[in-house]
Amino acid sequence: MSVTAVPGFDAAGVACGIKASGAPDLALVASADRQPVDALAVFTTNKATAAPVQVSRAHLASTGGRAVAVVLNSGNANAATGAPGRGDAERMCALVAGELGCRPEEVLVCSTGLIGIPLPMAPIESGVAPLVAALAADGGQSAATAIMTTDTRRKEVVVRGAGFTVGGMAKGAAMLAPNMATMLAVLTTDAVVHPDDLRLAVEGSFHRLTVDGCTSTNDTVIVLSTGMVAAAGIDVALAQACRELAEAMAEDAEGATKxxxxxxxxxxxxxxxxxxxxxxxxxxxxxxxxxxxxxxxxxxxxxxxxxxxxxxxxxxxxxxxxxxxxxxxxxxxxxxxxxxxxxxxxxxxxxxxxxxxxxxxxxxxxxxxxxxxxxxxxxx
Amino acid sequence: MSVTAVPGFDAAGVACGIKASGAPDLALVASADRQPVDALAVFTTNKATAAPVQVSRAHLASTGGRAVAVVLNSGNANAATGAPGRGDAERMCALVAGELGCRPEEVLVCSTGLIGIPLPMAPIESGVAPLVAALAADGGQSAATAIMTTDTRRKEVVVRGAGFTVGGMAKGAAMLAPNMATMLAVLTTDAVVHPDDLRLAVEGSFHRLTVDGCTSTNDTVIVLSTGMVAAAGIDVALAQACRELAEAMAEDAEGATKxxxxxxxxxxxxxxxxxxxxxxxxxxxxxxxxxxxxxxxxxxxxxxxxxxxxxxxxxxxxxxxxxxxxxxxxxxxxxxxxxxxxxxxxxxxxxxxxxxxxxxxxxxxxxxxxxxxxxxxxxx
CATH class of the missing domain: 3.10.20.340 (ArgJ beta chain, C-terminal domain)
Incomplete structure (x- = not known):
C-alpha cells in the first residue's frame, strides 16, 4: 500500500525502458483530485547537487510548498549532467504536468542511478502517458517497485495515527551516509505537517544511517499532505514512518550480513x-x-x-x-x-x-x- | 642494510616468542659505541596512545632528545593495556638499558600488533640478552624483518647525501591513515637533523598516505643521528627516505592490487x-x-x-x-x-x-x- 494507504493519493509504476533489464523504472505519486497539496522536502547536502534536486527545490520555492505530484525514475541519477540535465528534469515535470493538467512547477522530480550519464529522454517521453494512465488508488506497491535500484526488496511503510495515516516508500541500498544517502523517500499523509516535524523525523532516522560514508548527489525526502486533519501526533507518526524506512534500508544495504x-x-x-x-x-x-x-x-x-x-x-x-x-x-x-x-x-x-x-x-x-x-x- | 648503512649504528632482530608462529618479533637499533645520540620523534595523534608511545615520549622529554637505542617488538601493540602496559614498556627499556649499560631513559620503545592484549613479558625478559648479543654493524636487515606484522616484505631505505647517509626501516600494511598509521619507522643518519627537517619529511610522506582512514594507537617515526656531519641537504635526503618508505607501505598495503x-x-x-x-x-x-x-x-x-x-x-x-x-x-x-x-x-x-x-x-x-x-x- 505504502503511499496510497492515505486517502487522497494515487500512485503508479511502469517500465519505460531506462533500465536495459526492462524492470520498472518510472513512478508517480499524485493527489487523487490532481489539485495541489502541501509539499515539504529535505534534500542532500552534497554540493554536486543532481539536476532533479535543483529543479524540485526551485519548484517548491516557486509554489510556496505546494505540489500535485512527484515523478521518480530509477536507472539514471541525472547528476553531473550540467545544463542539459536540468533541462531534462524540467521536461520530466512538464510532461507529467501536461498529462495531469497542472502547472510544471506543481510537479517535483527525483532520480536515482548512475551519475554522469545523460538521462535517456526517449523512454520518458513515451512513458509518461502510460504512467499517468496507470495512476490508481492501490498503486503504491507499483510505485515502490519502480524506484528500486540495487535494492533487493521494496521499502514501504504505513503508520496509522488518531484519525490520520502516514504512508511512505523509499529506496536506498548503498551510498547511505550522514545527511541521507542515495536514498529517495516519498511520504503521504492526510494530517497537517509542519516543517519541524519533517526535520526532526529525518534527523532521527535517515540521518542516523551510514552504510559507507558516501553522501549522494540525489538524496530527497518529500512529504505530500492533503492537510485534511489537524492531528496531534503527526510528529510521532512521521518519525516512526521515517525510522521504519531507514531500518528497511539498513536491512537491505548492499552486501551486508548484519x-x-x-x-x-x-x-x-x-x-x-x-x-x-x-x-x-x-x-x-x-x-x-x-x-x-x-x-x-x-x-x-x-x-x-x-x-x-x-x-x-x-x-x-x-x-x-x-x-x-x-x-x-x-x-x-x-x-x-x-x-x-x-x-x-x-x-x-x-x-x-x-x-x-x-x-x-x-x-x-x-x-x-x-x-x-x-x-x-x-x-x- | 637499512639503519646500519649509516656509520655508527648497530642493529639486530631475533625471534623471542611473542609471535606464536616463531617469526622474528624483537628488534633493536643502537649507537655503535652505546653512547647517546640525538633523537627526534613524531608520534600518533590518536588519543588512545599506546603505552610505548607514552613511554618513549616521556623518555625523550627526560633526556632532552638523546637516546642510545630503540627497541621494537611486533606481534603485540601494548595498546589499551592500562598502567600495567606502561610498566611493561618501561620494563622493556630497562632490560635493554641493563644489557647496553645505559640509563633506561636513553632507550625508546615501539610496539605493533593487536590492541588490548597484555604484552607477554616472559619472551621479552629472556629475549633481550640474545637480542643485544646479536647487535651487529650489518644487522639492519634482521631488524627490519623483526618488525613486520602483516607486511609481505621488508621496508628499507638508504639515501646517500654529500658526505652523509640516511638509513631507514619501516613496517605498515593497514590502518594507514592521516597522521601516520599502524606504522613504525626508525631512521638513522650521521648528519645533524633539525626538528623541522623531520616534521616536513613526515608531512610529505607518511602523512600523505591513507589506506583505510584508520589512525593507529602506535604510530612512531624516530630519527637517531650521530651528528658527525653538519651537512647541507639532510632535509632533502630525509624527505626522500621517508617518501620511499611510505611508498613501500602503499605498495604492500593489505590486500591492495594497486x-x-x-x-x-x-x-x-x-x-x-x-x-x-x-x-x-x-x-x-x-x-x-x-x-x-x-x-x-x-x-x-x-x-x-x-x-x-x-x-x-x-x-x-x-x-x-x-x-x-x-x-x-x-x-x-x-x-x-x-x-x-x-x-x-x-x-x-x-x-x-x-x-x-x-x-x-x-x-x-x-x-x-x-x-x-x-x-x-x-x-x-
Missing amino acids: VVTVTVTGAASDGEAAIAARKIAESELCKCSWYGQDPYWGRVVSELGSAGVAFDADTVSVTYGTITVARDGVACDHDAAALKDVMAARRLHLTADLGIGDGHGLVITNDLTHAYIDENMGTS | VVTVTVTGAASDGEAAIAARKIAESELCKCSWYGQDPYWGRVVSELGSAGVAFDADTVSVTYGTITVARDGVACDHDAAALKDVMAARRLHLTADLGIGDGHGLVITNDLTHAYIDENMGTS
Whole structure:
C-alpha cells in the first residue's frame, strides 16, 4: 500500500525502458483530485547537487510548498549532467504536468542511478502517458517497485495515527551516509505537517544511517499532505514512518550480513557522541571485524581515540549486546560462549562508553563484506 | 642494510616468542659505541596512545632528545593495556638499558600488533640478552624483518647525501591513515637533523598516505643521528627516505592490487585540496571502483561535492592518467581503449581539478579488495 494507504493519493509504476533489464523504472505519486497539496522536502547536502534536486527545490520555492505530484525514475541519477540535465528534469515535470493538467512547477522530480550519464529522454517521453494512465488508488506497491535500484526488496511503510495515516516508500541500498544517502523517500499523509516535524523525523532516522560514508548527489525526502486533519501526533507518526524506512534500508544495504547499531554514551556532549559513533560506524576495520564476527574491541578504542572528541583511555568501555569486553580501557573477563552468539546474530548492538560526560548518540550501519565489493567494483 | 648503512649504528632482530608462529618479533637499533645520540620523534595523534608511545615520549622529554637505542617488538601493540602496559614498556627499556649499560631513559620503545592484549613479558625478559648479543654493524636487515606484522616484505631505505647517509626501516600494511598509521619507522643518519627537517619529511610522506582512514594507537617515526656531519641537504635526503618508505607501505598495503595517487588541483586552497583528495582516497565506493578497474567518475564528483570544500559542479574535471573523462562537470569524449589500459595498471593516477583556485594537494592510497576484507575480518 505504502503511499496510497492515505486517502487522497494515487500512485503508479511502469517500465519505460531506462533500465536495459526492462524492470520498472518510472513512478508517480499524485493527489487523487490532481489539485495541489502541501509539499515539504529535505534534500542532500552534497554540493554536486543532481539536476532533479535543483529543479524540485526551485519548484517548491516557486509554489510556496505546494505540489500535485512527484515523478521518480530509477536507472539514471541525472547528476553531473550540467545544463542539459536540468533541462531534462524540467521536461520530466512538464510532461507529467501536461498529462495531469497542472502547472510544471506543481510537479517535483527525483532520480536515482548512475551519475554522469545523460538521462535517456526517449523512454520518458513515451512513458509518461502510460504512467499517468496507470495512476490508481492501490498503486503504491507499483510505485515502490519502480524506484528500486540495487535494492533487493521494496521499502514501504504505513503508520496509522488518531484519525490520520502516514504512508511512505523509499529506496536506498548503498551510498547511505550522514545527511541521507542515495536514498529517495516519498511520504503521504492526510494530517497537517509542519516543517519541524519533517526535520526532526529525518534527523532521527535517515540521518542516523551510514552504510559507507558516501553522501549522494540525489538524496530527497518529500512529504505530500492533503492537510485534511489537524492531528496531534503527526510528529510521532512521521518519525516512526521515517525510522521504519531507514531500518528497511539498513536491512537491505548492499552486501551486508548484519545491521549494526553503534551507541556512544558518556561523551562530553551529544554532538561528540554522534561524531564518535559515526567514526566507529564508518571504520573499514571495525566493519570487517563485524563481518568476521570478531569481537576485537581494540579497533573500536582506536577509532574513538582518533575521532577528535574528548577521550580518556583509562575510562572507556566497550560492550557487545550486554557483554562488556573492555572496562576502564583494558580487557575484562566475560562469557566468551555468550559473546560468540552475540557476534553471530543478524543484529549487533555495540555500545562504547567514554566515561567522561552525559552525551549519547546512536548510528545505524552494516558490516563490510565481499558482496559489497562485488556490488561496487563495476558499474557496467 | 637499512639503519646500519649509516656509520655508527648497530642493529639486530631475533625471534623471542611473542609471535606464536616463531617469526622474528624483537628488534633493536643502537649507537655503535652505546653512547647517546640525538633523537627526534613524531608520534600518533590518536588519543588512545599506546603505552610505548607514552613511554618513549616521556623518555625523550627526560633526556632532552638523546637516546642510545630503540627497541621494537611486533606481534603485540601494548595498546589499551592500562598502567600495567606502561610498566611493561618501561620494563622493556630497562632490560635493554641493563644489557647496553645505559640509563633506561636513553632507550625508546615501539610496539605493533593487536590492541588490548597484555604484552607477554616472559619472551621479552629472556629475549633481550640474545637480542643485544646479536647487535651487529650489518644487522639492519634482521631488524627490519623483526618488525613486520602483516607486511609481505621488508621496508628499507638508504639515501646517500654529500658526505652523509640516511638509513631507514619501516613496517605498515593497514590502518594507514592521516597522521601516520599502524606504522613504525626508525631512521638513522650521521648528519645533524633539525626538528623541522623531520616534521616536513613526515608531512610529505607518511602523512600523505591513507589506506583505510584508520589512525593507529602506535604510530612512531624516530630519527637517531650521530651528528658527525653538519651537512647541507639532510632535509632533502630525509624527505626522500621517508617518501620511499611510505611508498613501500602503499605498495604492500593489505590486500591492495594497486597504488592510487589522488591529486586535487584548482581548489580554493592547498588545505582544501588535501581535504578533498583524502575524501576521494577514503571513499569505499571509489576504492571499489579502482579495484574493478572501472573509470566511474561520478563517485569522484559525488565525494568532492560532499567533502566540505568550495565546489562548483560546473567547473570540475576528472582525469585518469592523462585521459580526461569529465570536463566542466559533465562526461567528455575520450579514448576508451587507452583508458582501459590506464585503469588496469598497477599504479593509477587520478586528478580532479575543481576549477576554482590555485590550491593543490596529493594523497596516496590503494583500492579496496576482497583480500583486504579477508585480512581484517578476523584476528584469531
